[in-house]
Amino acid sequence: MSKVALITGTSTGLGQSLALQMAKQGFRVFATMRDLSKADQLINAASQGAALEVMELDVTDSDSIQNCIDTIIRDAGRIDLLINNAGAGFVKTTEHASEEEIRWVTDVNYLGVVRCTKAVLPYMREARSGHVINISSVGGLVGQPFNELYCAAKFAVEGYTEALASYITPAFNINFTAVEPGGIHSEFANNVLSQLERSQGYPEDEYQGVFNQYIGGMRSRSPEQTAEIYQTSDQVADVVLQVVQAEEPPIRVRTSKWANELCNFKSGLDQDGKKQQRMVIESFLPEF
Template structure:
């Protein structure tokens, strides 16, 4: 069955791959981005794949922009079946080094922006008694990692929000929630993180410097490993395949990792309930009877 799918953050990388693969599967795709002047890569990918996409402006940091995009789609289609929260940004700084403005920014892009989009589509999905909200989280939403404390905090917040909503909205209104948890993705995402570091003072010459250099070196090494060495980095297309499989599932998981490396990293937290559905059912029974 063809679905009406809204995707955020489709100007680069994973967002482009999700949009193109969803269109190839026969779905009606609304690909959105903050600045439509950056749509050339998306248009080129759609042309190469010979698929048609509807492209709209949507800035996840602006409620008015989010609401307008959702209202436009509802006016055209009458419904939104799937929301894919893909827009996000990495951030590498210690708690001591990060400014309050940077902390607010990383939380807004990665958490509050997701909340804005969910709030906008929920009334329509609730009225329809169906829908699927998919959020691209991260293994950083389950496992805290060096120099990523605020990025991980934002992703932990997204995971907590989605997990809480699934405990009562899914059984009451038939709306599913899924957290997709990749490790590294070989896209502009990593380059943008390091560009942000460079643009905000670079690697500071303090006691954290050798630890940060070790972290960056390890990240580069993991990205260069072969498949046999369990590289933490996947292609955008590989992760998009997991997203699309989740969208098309009749019984989607609450959470899913996207690679063997991701599963291994999170194993101690996920082994007893890999897809999160057992705990969700337990919470629903415990609090709602």
């Protein structure tokens, strides 16, 4: 019997690659997106006969999430795998960001993960089986210039994933993994630039010089340096599939050599997070 996978944010980029690759691997994939008008590219790319169904799901709307999951449970009877992929970049200083923007970047990148996870956990707990994969970022381990609000949301995803793995995994056999890509050649990066353009860049204040250095540093990278940092969506999806198929999935995993090197001071002693998980379980839940 095919395993049932729910993936958020599948209209473009990594989400689309995941939906297509997993359908080809024999999963029954429920590929969700906020705006179904963007579904044509995914539908047209899907192999004929692939078990891939496109559904509406807005990670910022609890009713939308619950309606989608109720439909999947009625139709498929279970959800074996949730991939919380939906997210959005945000490049702006704390001082320049509006209250609305701060709420939005947190809502999309962190609270959406919590909402979707909350909605599937009762079914996974009843089955005593399941896997929740949260697409995080190297920005969830290492703070980066002008990305503090995005990084803060991804740091929250990391803590959320670790904490769930410390008691739900041993008690109910549900695994949790944070996947931490570096750069991805996808619509995600384009959306960040578009968002920056809509806000008309940075005003002429004391931050502008630092921001120009930041942009200049990105533009000065050689093609070889750029190739080290940026992966294709398919390359990152390959890593996610390895995690899905692992007998003992990691708590966290980077998706490239560059990502591992950037995060080495944070993750070098415990690459997959399993040592930390075991220490926490032994400290707080010694019976396990």
